[in-house]
Amino acid sequence: MGLLSFFDRFKAYRADRSPWGDFYFEPAGARSVSGMRVSADAALRLAAVYACVRILSETMASLPIVIYRTRPDGGKDRIKDHWLYHRLARTPNRYQNPFEWREMLQGHLTLRGNAFCQILANAKGEITELLPIHPDRVKLEMLTNGDYRYRISQAGGSELILPRGEVWHLRGLSSDGLLGMSPIELARESLGMALAAQDYGARFFANDAKPTGGWIEFPGNFKDAEAKRVFRESYQQAQAGANRGKVLVLENGMKFHEVGVTNKDAQFLELRKFQITDIARLFRVPPHMIADLDRATFSNIEQQSLEFVMHTMTPWAERWEAAIGRDLIFDSEALEVEFDFSNLMRGDVASRSAYYQSGIQNGWLTRNEARAAENLNPIAGLEQPLRPLNMVEESDAQESETESASPASDTASESGSDETANPTDAHMRLRFGALVSSNAHRLARRIHKKGVISVNDISLIADALGLSQESVKQWAKNCDPIPDETTLRKLLITLGTTL
Structure with a gap:
């Protein structure tokens, strides 16, 4: 076996080729049945996936974080003078602001099912920084005592080993309780079909919106294999690049026969629309939020937006709150962390006015609390609730x-x-x-x-x-x-x- 034939065994598929050149191929991602390699980064090239990830990440990053100190009587007081509030809502680390930090972590969760941060603390045990770690660089390693630690690949090939207590781990849906499952890997075939359809559409228009492929009928014979090869290459050069669409002249009784399925026969547009809905279903995002308005009405958009808060963002917030309570709060501290969804549930001016009026008149909301909800300063004398x-x-x-x-x-x-x-x-x-x-x-x-x-x-x-x-x-x-x-x-x- 010759050297060239040995390397020919590792011939890459067309779908693997990077746009930066024929000699670099993306190493990550398993191949789907459609022939496309599917990875988190490859999936982001689909507009619907990118839109869903942005919606989830930016929504989570924009939610205010509230920290409460619980009281013995069952009540709780809102606090802002605690180091944990400064980490979560002010300066999570020296490189990022809180919006960028949460947006990045939620993006990792959405695409890969896991998000990691290295915990840096001072001598008092107070956390000074939460440094994000890319999930692709992290491996979980079980220990003989039943515990586990994290092995992190670093630049230059070195590894950093961190115990469980020095890593803040956010998990998505998990099958073993240790690592979250990647939605991209679970939906590989669906996303692979979407990538294949997108690749097909791009190549279709690259060929002047004409189906690719065909064969040439030649009544005679080529004198040898070399003559056939030269003819094929000259034909491809005459119809490639800037020569696409030019009139082709065939000699010696040759005829060109087009081979291909029309987009109508392949239901290309219907497939593309279905893929948008399928991707929105994968991330549990209402279609209208990624600009798919085919079946949208005013009433169902309002209801879908409410369901997005209840059934999509609330479970994500619960995961964050539980992970914060598990890894970042001392057992001796009576603290609770919550995400404030009031801005997402505000509604229009008329709805908010009716809500405040009902609360004030029935005594469960003070007038100053209503003013605070509208970002207005309190007024003396409006602290006490009114009662009918x-x-x-x-x-x-x-x-x-x-x-x-x-x-x-x-x-x-x-x-x-x-x-x-x-x-x-x-x-x-x-x-x-x-x-x-x-x-x-x-x-x-x-x-x-x-x-x-x-x-x-x-x-x-x-x-x-x-x-x-x-x-x-x-x-x-x-x-x-x-x-x-x-x-x-x-x-x-x-x-x-x-x-």
Whole structure:
């Protein structure tokens, strides 16, 4: 066997050739049935794959990170003065800002199923840097004691061995619990077909949108094999490069027969569209987010965007949060890390306004919290939640002992000897008087601000003071014009304690 025939065994496929020349071939990636080598880098040459990776990486990088310190009573306080917050949200390392750092790691996760960072810490155990490591350079090595370590290939051929505690490892879907599985490898055939179709389309237009291939009918015979080779090469030169599309002149009775399947017969466009949907399905990205709007409507786009947050980004965020809690937080520290999805769930102005209004009116959201959600500074006096008047608890009567003292005393004096005879009834009267005073204070403030007693106000007064609407309507006729707030409050107290 000659030397040339030996090397001929390693002949590369056309799909392996790098655009930089015929003598360099990409070493990575297994071959699919379509003949295309599929690797993470090769898959990125598909526009749909690149779009999906960008969507996932940029969305994860743009989510605010929030760190809480838990309290013994079950509550938690938001903190920013902790070293972990500075690493995750300010300066993860000396080379990258937090957006670039998270974008890179999520890109590694999306394409390769794993993301790694070397952990550098000071003498106190506080992490000073999180340095990303390319997943292709990392090998996991099991130890005899059941633990494992990481073997990292470095420039120049050397290796760096790091114990498990010095590597922050983010995993995707895993079959062994140690390493995540690469979506690109799992979907090799689907992506290989997409790459093959893209390569076919590029070559089709490189040949002036004409099907490639054909054969020449020659009624005679070539005098020898060398003459046949010379003719074939001269024909290829006459129809290649700048000569593509020029008129071909054949002699000696030769005829050219075109061989090939039309794009229509091959359903080329349908295949390309299906590949976009297939790739979006692989990464769980709604098609409209990568500009596939064939079946998009306003209503289903809104629903798909919500599902993207719930079923795509939330699981990724859970993986990040769990990995941070496992590797970056001391067991002795009562810390929790969360990604804030509020910006993705904001909706339009009308929806947010209705949300804030419902929260403020029902007492589970303060006005300053609503302002903070809109990036507005707090205002003094808006820290306390408001509660509907018909849902005020008895404890609210303690808000103003001065206000409640007068009506309570009046009520007690009217009861006379009944207080001595029945202390429980006297106590109930006292609490009722205090409740009336508290409600009257709120109602007076509301009515005085508007300057008129509306039908809705009459209903509120009746519910808050336990009166009929007819009696309140009679009372309202005597309040025109509306007096000052103090007088109005006294009138309401009198109304509630006498009827």
